[in-house]
Amino acid sequence: MRLFNHAKTGGFMDVIRCDEGSYLIWKWHPADAPAGSNNRENEIRWNSHLRVKDGEVAVFVYKQKNGLMQDYIEGPFDQTIKTSNFPVLASIYGLAFDGVSPFQAEIYFINLAKIIQTKFAVPYFDVYDPRFTDFCTPVAVHGTITFRISNYKEFIKLHRLIDFKLENLQSEIRNAVNRYIKDIVINAPAKNDIPLIQIESKIAQINDEIEYVITERFRESFGIEVSDLDISNIEIDKTSLGYKQLMEVTKDVTIATLNAEKEAKVKNIRDMQQIEIENLEETLRIQREEDQYARHKQTQSANMDAFQTEKQADVGIAGANALGQMGSNGAGDINLGGSSCSDNGVNMASIMASMTLGSVVGQNLANTMNSAMSQMNSSKMPGNTNPSNISSVCYNVAVNGQATGPYDLITLAKMIGAGEINKETLVWKSGMVNWIKAGDVPALFGLFNNGTNTGNGTEMPPIPTENK
Structure with missing residues (x-):
């Protein structure tokens, strides 16, 4: 009972704390019981004092029949051990020996503020250029990974605290980093559509992809938080045959x-x-x-009078042709009966249409020709010496029983040449008593050149004898 009496007086009370300068996981043991010396290193005296610094967590591990149980005390904490602060301990600790007997527990300190930086070097492995799959080129990757413990409860589930060694954790991390880096780098040329010999130009992009994958996997596999991954270089073996090829x-x-x-x-x-x-x-x-x-328009403008005369003469000829066509189609037939067509009737609508059109066309052509001829300085026709006589002498022409015109001698000459007027065509001008044949008009002799007229075109014909 001496042991427990000393415990009451405080002679054997312990101060549980971690004084290590740099650590990730550290197991506490009493000062008078070095680690591994005996089982007493796990005997924790009641009313011992526990000190946990900020950024640390103390884990009390109790071995029970139903497995391991833990109490977690996060820093900052500086108090005497009491069941009120240890829920698990309160459930397993009895009141025997007046509550001062030792209890069995392993105490581990986990450094949550510690940042671990581990260098890695992935040895040469074969990478193929997606454009030339026959040539493999060795590639190596070097860099550094930085991590810390963020979820200590998850970390404890994944790692045995009793035999934890940082060197072992770092070795496991390196192996995992190598595996993930190889997978990403091998697929990088095809994924990023770059030649293998230019893979170094994509270090930043490859680095981000590897860091993203490793951060997610290491949180699940190791219970650690990767804060940084830095690929310092991607090295191509330039001495290899594959690289040279x-x-x-x-x-x-x-x-x-x-x-x-x-x-x-x-x-x-x-x-x-x-x-x-x-x-x-x-x-x-x-x-x-x-x-x-x-230039064509300038020529037309400079000779506008002659141009207008030519065009309007064409209009007169076209009008005469139209009237002739109307006559041939029966437009001038006379129809006084009740029916629309009769041998001895008069079609008044046709007569009015023919007269109106002939008058308009003839008047327009006459006016135009008179204006044009009056502006000409010199123009001669057979039997005339005064050009003004040509434009002043005008005849009406009977076409299909309808009066058209009057037309001057120039227009009549064109109409004769077109076959629209012959010697048998009746003509009339102001001063004539009756319509007479064109072949009987002396002024028109010179227009008919087919030799059928009584004169030769150069001598004045005899004046015909009037019929008594």
Whole structure:
């Protein structure tokens, strides 16, 4: 009972704390019982004092029949051990020996503020260029991973505290890092669409992808929080045969690509020049046509009177043709009966239409010709010396029984030449008593050149004898 009496007086009371300068997991033991010396290192005296610094957590591990049980005391904590602070201890600790007997527990301190930095080096492994899968090139990766314990309860579930060694954890982490890095780097050229020999240009992108994968996996597999992963370099073995072969074929492809790009650029330049030439030719053609059109219009403007005379004469001829066509279609038939068509009737609508159209066309042509002829300085026809007589002498012409005109001698000559008037056509002008045949009008003899008239066209014919 001496042991417990000393415990009452405080002679054997312990101060449980961690004085290690750098640690991740550290097991506490009494000062007079070095670690591994005997089982008393797990005997914790009641009313011992527990000190846990900020950023630490003390884990009390009790071995019971139903397995291990833990109490977690997070820092800062500086108190005497009491059941009120230890829920698990309160459930298993009895009141025997007046509550001062030792209880069995292993105490571990976990450093939550400790940041562990571990270097890794992935030895050479084969990587293939997706463009040339026949050549494998050795690649090595070097870097550093930084982590700490964030969820200590999860960490304890995954690791045995009793035999925990940081070196073992770091070795496991390196092996996992190597595995994940190999998988990502091997697929990086195809995934990022880059030649293998340029993989170093994608270190930052590959680094981010590896850090994301490892952060998620290490939280699940190791219960640690990765705060940083830094790939210092991705090294290609440039002395290997695969690298030399890859460089040679890449060089050939590069030269071929450059030549193809050069030819494409030259062709593009030629095509652009050809297009420019064609555009220039088209522009010049349009300019020539516009110049010709402008000169044509200038010529028309300078000879507007003659141009108008020519066009209006064509209009008169077209009008006469139209009237002739109307006559041939029966437009001038006379129909006084009740039916629309009769041999001895008069179609008044046709008569009015023919007279109106003939009058308009004839008057328009006469006015135009009179104006044009009066402006001419010199123009001669057979049998006339005064051009004003030509425009002043006008005859009406009977076409299909309808009076058309009056027409001057120039227009009559065109109509005779077109076969619209012959010697048998009846004509009339102001001063004549009756309609007479055109072949009997002396003024028109010179217009008929077929030799059927009584004169020869140069001698004045005899005056016919009046019938008594």
